Amino acid sequence: MADLPRRVGWVGLGLMGYPMATNLLRKMEDAEFFVYDVVQNFIDRFVKDGNGRVHACASSKEVADKSDLVLSMVPEGSHVRSVYLTPDTGALASDLQSKILIDCSTIDTGTSLAVRDACAEKHPKARFYDAPVSGGVIGAEKGSLTFMLGCATNDAKVELLTKLLGLMGGNIFPCGGASLGLTAKLCNNYCSGLIAIATSEAMNIGMSSGMDPRVLANIFHTSTAQSSILDDWCPVPGLSPDAPASKGYKGGFRVQLMKKDFGLAVDTAKRVGAKLALGDEGLKVYEGASTDPNCKDLDSRVIYRYLGGKEDWRKDFPEEMPMKKEEKRRLLQEAKESGL
Numbered sequence: 001m002a003d004l005p006r007r008v009g010w011v012g013l014g015l016m017g018y019p020m021a022t023n024l025l026r027k028m029e030d031a032e033f034f035v036y037d038v039v040q041n042f043i044d045r046f047v048k049d050g051n052g053r054v055h056a057c058a059s060s061k062e063v064a065d066k067s068d069l070v071l072s073m074v075p076e077g078s079h080v081r082s083v084y085l086t087p088d089t090g091a092l093a094s095d096l097q098s099k100i101l102i103d104c105s106t107i108d109t110g111t112s113l114a115v116r117d118a119c120a121e122k123h124p125k126a127r128f129y130d131a132p133v134s135g136g137v138i139g140a141e142k143g144s145l146t147f148m149l150g151c152a153t154n155d156a157k158v159e160l161l162t163k164l165l166g167l168m169g170g171n172i173f174p175c176g177g178a179s180l181g182l183t184a185k186l187c188n189n190y191c192s193g194l195i196a197i198a199t200s201e202a203m204n205i206g207m208s209s210g211m212d213p214r215v216l217a218n219i220f221h222t223s224t225a226q227s228s229i230l231d232d233w234c235p236v237p238g239l240s241p242d243a244p245a246s247k248g249y250k251g252g253f254r255v256q257l258m259k260k261d262f263g264l265a266v267d268t269a270k271r272v273g274a275k276l277a278l279g280d281e282g283l284k285v286y287e288g289a290s291t292d293p294n295c296k297d298l299d300s301r302v303i304y305r306y307l308g309g310k311e312d313w314r315k316d317f318p319e320e321m322p323m324k325k326e327e328k329r330r331l332l333q334e335a336k337e338s339g340l
């Protein structure tokens with residue numbers, strides 16, 4: 001089994017990066033960490049958590065100079081360019097030798113490939129990988145992220161990457177080649193973004209016609225409109241108890257991030273010539289919700305609100321009603337407990 005690095009570099013200690021790096025810090029007990037973020041407070045907080053094992057750096061280059069391997073988790077393509085390509089302070093300004101660079105940000109494939117090419121040209125022995133994640137902040141905290149890795153299953157580093165990323169996530173998928181991790185991530189978010197719109201619209205049709213949303217959700221659950229968006233992330237408040245929609249759309253995946261990812265998926269489709277019937281329409285919904293003061297900064301399923309969906313439906317249907325999904329979970333639990 002491949003040996004894990006002893007000196008780990010991390011750039012970008014935001015909502016996702018911080019808990020991801022924290023998992024590595026806890027699980028790699030012998031490793032030293034070298035970290036950088038443009039926000040000094042985030043560096044200071046992580047240094048404090050590290051009890052002497054975390055060292056603050058003044059640039060991505062310094063992180064790369066002092067580490068065996070560098071991970072990055074920053075918002076957009078422009079930030080990834082800055083982390084790696086800034087002439088004197090970017091990671092590629094370091095003498096990388098055969099070091100490994102892993103970018104976990106969700107960005108456009110063009111930027112990722114440009115950084116990879118620049119790395120290959122300047123440092124032929126070094127390797128740059130795209131490794132975006134799904135699972136959100138909760139997955140990052142629990143160490144249960146899914147990683148979509150931009151490499152082939154027989155890549156020389158796949159064993160090491162799987163072992164390292166496995167400390168932060170339960171599922172690691174080599175996606176076939178460079179930038180295909182990002183492609184997978186963007187395809188997933190395009191699909192789940194459209195399912196959220198479709199579920200919102202369909203629930204809205206039924207509810208505006210006078211239906212109890214619980215009856216409709218129970219029918220979807222046992223019919224062909226079933227999805228994990230309907231079951232676990234339902235855009236209609238009060239149907240999935242743990243979903244952000246049931247908590248004022250707080251937590252979850254910010255609508256501006258969905259707009260970014262959805263837009264990147266639409267751009268990718270144009271670049272590769274994949275025909276989209278719903279891309280432009282879907283993007284308009286996420287763009288509109290991202291700037292609407294009633295929706296901005298909330299979970300992306302807030303598009304139900306943006307589309308005019310009814311949120312206070314309970315007063316029309318005050319009686320209790322079991323949800324099929326909850327019933328199924330309860331029956332499964334009972335069967336498990338009784339040893340069936």
Ligand code: NAD
Binds near residue numbers: 133134136
């Ligand atoms: P965030 O804005 O909370 O964190 C990004 C961090 O990067 C910030 O601390 C920022 O200061 C730092 N940063 C920006 N530019 C930098 C630079 N040039 N050098 C060093 N540090 C820099 O964002 P986030 O929510 O952690 O998301 C990061 C990435 O993960 C995004 O691409 C996002 O799409 C993706 N993602 C987010 C979620 C989520 O639920 N938040 C889920 C999956 C994937």
